[in-house]
Amino acid sequence: MYKYQLHLLFFIFFMGTSLWAKTIEVCASCEVKSIKEGIALATDFDTLLIKKGTYREFNIVVDKPLTLIGENCPIIDGEDRGEIIRVVSDNVTVDGLYIINVGTSYTTDYAAIRVVKSENFLIQNVVLEKLFFGIYLERSNNGKVYHNKIIGDALDEYNSGNGIQLWYSHHVQVDRNIVQGVRDGIYLEFSDNIAINNNISTNNLRYGLHFMFSNDDVYTGNTFENNGAGVAVMFSKGIKMERNIFKRNWGTAAFGMLLKEINDAEIIGNTFEENTIGINIEGSNRIVYKNNNFISNGWAVKVLGACYTNSFINNNFLYNSFDISYNSKLNDNVFEKNYWSNYTGYDLDKDGIGDVPYRPVKLFSYVVNRTPETIILLRSMFMDIIDFSEKVSPVFTPDNLLDAMPLMKRSE
Amino acid sequence: MLKILKYSFYDLMRSRWSYVYFLFYLALGFVLLFLNNDLSKAVITLMNVIIVLVPLISTIFGVMYFYNSKEFTELLLAQPLKRSSIFLGQYLGVAGSLTLSLVLGLGLPFVLYGLFKSDTIWDFSLLLITGAFLTLIFVALAFNIAISNENKIKGFGYAVLLWLFLAVIYDGLFLMSLILFEEYPLDSFSLAATMFNPIDLSRTLILLKLDISALLGYTGAIFKQFFGTYTGLTVSITTLILWTVLPIWRLSYKAKRKDF
Amino acid sequence: MIQIENLYKKFGKNQVLSNLDLDIHGSGIFAVLGPNGSGKTTLIKCILGMVVPSSGEIEIQGSTIKKNWRYRQEINYLPQIANFPGNLKVKELIRMIKDLRQKDSKEKDLIRLFDLDSFLDKKLSTLSGGTKQKVNIVLTFMFDSPLIILDEPTTGLDPGSLIKLKELLTQEKSKGKTILITTHIMQFVEEMSDEIVYLLEGNIFFKGNVEQLKTKTNQTDFEHAIAAIATRTSDA
Numbered sequence: 079m080y081k082y083q084l085h086l087l088f089f090i091f092f093m094g095t096s097l098w099a100k101t102i103e104v105c106a107s108c109e110v111k112s113i114k115e116g117i118a119l120a121t122d123f124d125t126l127l128i129k130k131g132t133y134r135e136f137n138i139v140v141d142k143p144l145t146l147i148g149e150n151c152p153i154i155d156g157e158d159r160g161e162i163i164r165v166v167s168d169n170v171t172v173d174g175l176y177i178i179n180v181g182t183s184y185t186t187d188y189a190a191i192r193v194v195k196s197e198n199f200l201i202q203n204v205v206l207e208k209l210f211f212g213i214y215l216e217r218s219n220n221g222k223v224y225h226n227k228i229i230g231d232a233l234d235e236y237n238s239g240n241g242i243q244l245w246y247s248h249h250v251q252v253d254r255n256i257v258q259g260v261r262d263g264i265y266l267e268f269s270d271n272i273a274i275n276n277n278i279s280t281n282n283l284r285y286g287l288h289f290m291f292s293n294d295d296v297y298t299g300n301t302f303e304n305n306g307a308g309v310a311v312m313f314s315k316g317i318k319m320e321r322n323i324f325k326r327n328w329g330t331a332a333f334g335m336l337l338k339e340i341n342d343a344e345i346i347g348n349t350f351e352e353n354t355i356g357i358n359i360e361g362s363n364r365i366v367y368k369n370n371n372f373i374s375n376g377w378a379v380k381v382l383g384a385c386y387t388n389s390f391i392n393n394n395f396l397y398n399s400f401d402i403s404y405n406s407k408l409n410d411n412v413f414e415k416n417y418w419s420n421y422t423g424y425d426l427d428k429d430g431i432g433d434v435p436y437r438p439v440k441l442f443s444y445v446v447n448r449t450p451e452t453i454i455l456l457r458s459m460f461m462d463i464i465d466f467s468e469k470v471s472p473v474f475t476p477d478n479l480l481d482a483m484p485l486m487k488r489s490e
Numbered sequence: 491m492l493k494i495l496k497y498s499f500y501d502l503m504r505s506r507w508s509y510v511y512f513l514f515y516l517a518l519g520f521v522l523l524f525l526n527n528d529l530s531k532a533v534i535t536l537m538n539v540i541i542v543l544v545p546l547i548s549t550i551f552g553v554m555y556f557y558n559s560k561e562f563t564e565l566l567l568a569q570p571l572k573r574s575s576i577f578l579g580q581y582l583g584v585a586g587s588l589t590l591s592l593v594l595g596l597g598l599p600f601v602l603y604g605l606f607k608s609d610t611i612w613d614f615s616l617l618l619i620t621g622a623f624l625t626l627i628f629v630a631l632a633f634n635i636a637i638s639n640e641n642k643i644k645g646f647g648y649a650v651l652l653w654l655f656l657a658v659i660y661d662g663l664f665l666m667s668l669i670l671f672e673e674y675p676l677d678s679f680s681l682a683a684t685m686f687n688p689i690d691l692s693r694t695l696i697l698l699k700l701d702i703s704a705l706l707g708y709t710g711a712i713f714k715q716f717f718g719t720y721t722g723l724t725v726s727i728t729t730l731i732l733w734t735v736l737p738i739w740r741l742s743y744k745a746k747r748k749d750f
Numbered sequence: 751m752i753q754i755e756n757l758y759k760k761f762g763k764n765q766v767l768s769n770l771d772l773d774i775h776g777s778g779i780f781a782v783l784g785p786n787g788s789g790k791t792t793l794i795k796c797i798l799g800m801v802v803p804s805s806g807e808i809e810i811q812g813s814t815i816k817k818n819w820r821y822r823q824e825i826n827y828l829p830q831i832a833n834f835p836g837n838l839k840v841k842e843l844i845r846m847i848k849d850l851r852q853k854d855s856k857e858k859d860l861i862r863l864f865d866l867d868s869f870l871d872k873k874l875s876t877l878s879g880g881t882k883q884k885v886n887i888v889l890t891f892m893f894d895s896p897l898i899i900l901d902e903p904t905t906g907l908d909p910g911s912l913i914k915l916k917e918l919l920t921q922e923k924s925k926g927k928t929i930l931i932t933t934h935i936m937q938f939v940e941e942m943s944d945e946i947v948y949l950l951e952g953n954i955f956f957k958g959n960v961e962q963l964k965t966k967t968n969q970t971d972f973e974h975a976i977a978a979i980a981t982r983t984s985d986a
Binding site for chain 2 (some may be wrong): 159192300328329330331332351352354355366374375376377399400419445447450451452453454455456457459460461462463
């Protein structure tokens with residue numbers, strides 16, 4: 079130990095003064111045997127190289143700008159005793175750690191890695207298992223959460239946490255993470271200008287992605303599959319959602335995506351496949367839906383309450399049990415040039431646009447809204463006859479709810 | 491019985507109607523696939539055809555065959571043959587040739603189209619199995635009607651009425667009762683009501699494949715149990731088998747006691 | 751050969767056979783006669799098991815026919831209306847019946863006898879009534895069974911074929927067979943039958959040979975004798 083310190087002093091003398099950060103190795107047989115010890119020893123901008131092994135530590139506070147790098151996936155075992163890493167300094171990098179056994183509490187949100195009031199952080203290549211909360215960003219901006227794998231084993235909502243949570247954090251990139259088996263895969267609250275790209279959020283108890291009061295965020299290329307309720311975007315403005323995949327979110331209150339009080343959003347090029355409800359829209363206005371694919375959903379789009387000036391253009395509605403469901407007789411939304419696989423019209427002038435308008439709301443969807451058990455009569459001849467008569471002379475469905483220019487072929 | 495089956499089958503294979511039926515399905519399959527170019531859409535359209543047309547054709551064809559082969563039946567009755575074998579043989583001959591027309595007529599275009607490379611094959615196989623069951627059931631029901639009615643016109647009338655009832659009216663009454671009693675928990679009722687109509691039952695079986703996303707949206711615990719697990723599939727298929735066996739059993743019971 | 755006791759048959763409200771007893775033993779041609787609706791065909795169908803009796807007992811060669819079908823192996827039956835599956839060819843029909851009965855047959859001689867060779871490859875639906883009846887006869891006589899039942903065998907036959915049929919019957923009788931015939935042609939009965947069974951209102955009104963009938967009715971002419979039975983009953 080003494081020898082090492084001498085060595086260290088020597089090192090600092092040479093390198094530290096010339097602004098070169100030094101590397102501290104941590105391992106069972108090294109001089110520095112624990113991460114906490116390493117952090118205590120380190121000075122700003124040093125690198126902690128954590129070697130393969132198991133470190134039974136918790137409440138590790140990173141209070142100076144350091145780089146924590148795991149070599150060959152060292153395990154940090156919190157032994158269920160509480161939070162594991164807390165970053166309270168700017169410019170911290172956490173890389174390549176395997177963190178397990180985060181403590182569960184009903185009063186404190188213990189996280190595997192918590193970043194508090196810090197800037198320019200980078201958390202990458204981290205694997206989290208047996209966790210409560212995963213990566214928790216609190217009032218921290220301009221950072222990046224990249225290529226992490228969070229695998230929870232949550233069973234009940236009340237005693238489980240979220241995979242990646244952002245709270246009052248802005249300008250953060252969340253990219254290429256895999257999150258599964260937690261309560262909400264990715265949760266945003268009061269966080270603006272966030273980019274969420276290429277993540278895979280599956281098998282979570284509640285939402286794959288959950289937005290609350292967060293504006294001007296972008297999420298693209300993510301996959302949300304088999305989450306308890308899908309993706310919820312609520313009380314937010316100016317969100318862009320592009321090329322995401324929402325798949326197999328099944329259940330009573332499950333949907334590919336829930337939009338609640340969302341204004342001025344763009345939803346472009348997404349795929350909604352085999353969800354009970356593709357998109358559930360409540361009180362959302364001025365949203366553009368373009369080039370999305372709705373495939374084999376129970377309800378492709380369910381519109382509840384007042385939703386104004388939304389436009390659905392160039393989408394593909396393929397083999398959904400119901401294309402659109404409305405619960406009111408009013409319609410202020412535009413449907414244009416979509417492809418509907420249920421369309422049976424013709425195109426005599428061969429311009430690729432059907433000559434007869436398509437009415438996407440079936441009477442049967444009203445009946446099912448009223449008496450859910452009637453779903454069992456789906457696709458029966460009787461219902462087809464009733465739907466046909468409603469198509470010919472609409473009584474229950476909004477008269478102007480139609481696609482006057484239905485495409486004859488799928489839009490690419 | 492096998493001999494009767496053989497001869498009825500040969501007889502039917504020679505008759506124009508088997509070919510008409512076969513060609514109809516063949517044409518339908520080709521039209522659906524090559525005009526649409528969309529396997530999934532074709533499967534959905536086929537479902538409608540199967541749950542509406544298959545019962546209709548089976549009923550009419552069954553009644554027609556039974557009445558037309560009256561003399562043949564009498565010829566056979568004077569032969570040293572068991573009565574039940576005669577009727578079961580004829581039944582299997584008709585049902586078999588209809589099923590064959592259905593499976594081959596629809597199967598060929600789909601195989602040519604490249605069904606085996608597609609993952610729609612399971613939906614499609616389920617459709618064909620359901621169609622086969624419906625054929626078996628409705629031919630059996632038709633034979634039952636015909637054996638109980640000497641009068642051809644009456645027999646045809648009842649047969650068409652039966653089809654109309656099971657294909658349309660039943661669902662209308664079903665819907666009405668669901669809406670009328672909507673305050674009550676209805677999921678056991680609606681599942682039970684489905685079981686009592688082979689067309690609804692087949693439809694449900696297909697829904698399990700095509701519309702499972704929508705079905706799982708409903709809250710009822712019994713629904714969830716039924717649709718969310720293999721229970722639905724098992725119960726439906728068992729009931730379909732019952733629906734096939736019971737009319738056949740009644741047919742052979744009636745056949746033993748009928749005067750010719 | 752045939753033993754019938756207390757046979758009753760009711761179709762709906764219509765009592766067709768009531769308390770009928772009949773014994774037919776030994777070889778010979780037995781003509782079952784009676785006015786329309788007297789139950790001739792029903793009786794024959796009861797024997798064949800095509801009609802299920804309301805009550806009563808029928809025994810063929812000493813064993814009951816109830817819930818039995820193998821005894822029909824010993825019966826050749828010629829149905830009244832020769833209407834066969836139209837899609838089959840004559841040849842195929844013959845082959846089919848042979849296949850069903852699995853018995854030695856002599857259809858070739860019969861086909862030659864009735865000049866049916868040219869019709870063998872024709873479909874049954876294209877044949878005339880007379881030809882159909884000939885095919886019917888071939889099917890009936892091609893097996894060697896101790897009991898032969900013919901329901902109106904003369905329908906549609908030309909005189910030549912009728913003669914051949916009579917020859918055939920005589921031949922079979924000489925082999926010691928029991929032959930049961932219903933017909934409306936009295937001349938045929940007088941010429942061929944050994945014994946007459948006269949049915950009236952579902953029961954046997956008379957059983958005996960032609961001479962006995964003439965004596966009973968005090969008529970010299972057979973046809974008159976039959977007619978006399980009919981008038982006497984209408985008087986009664």
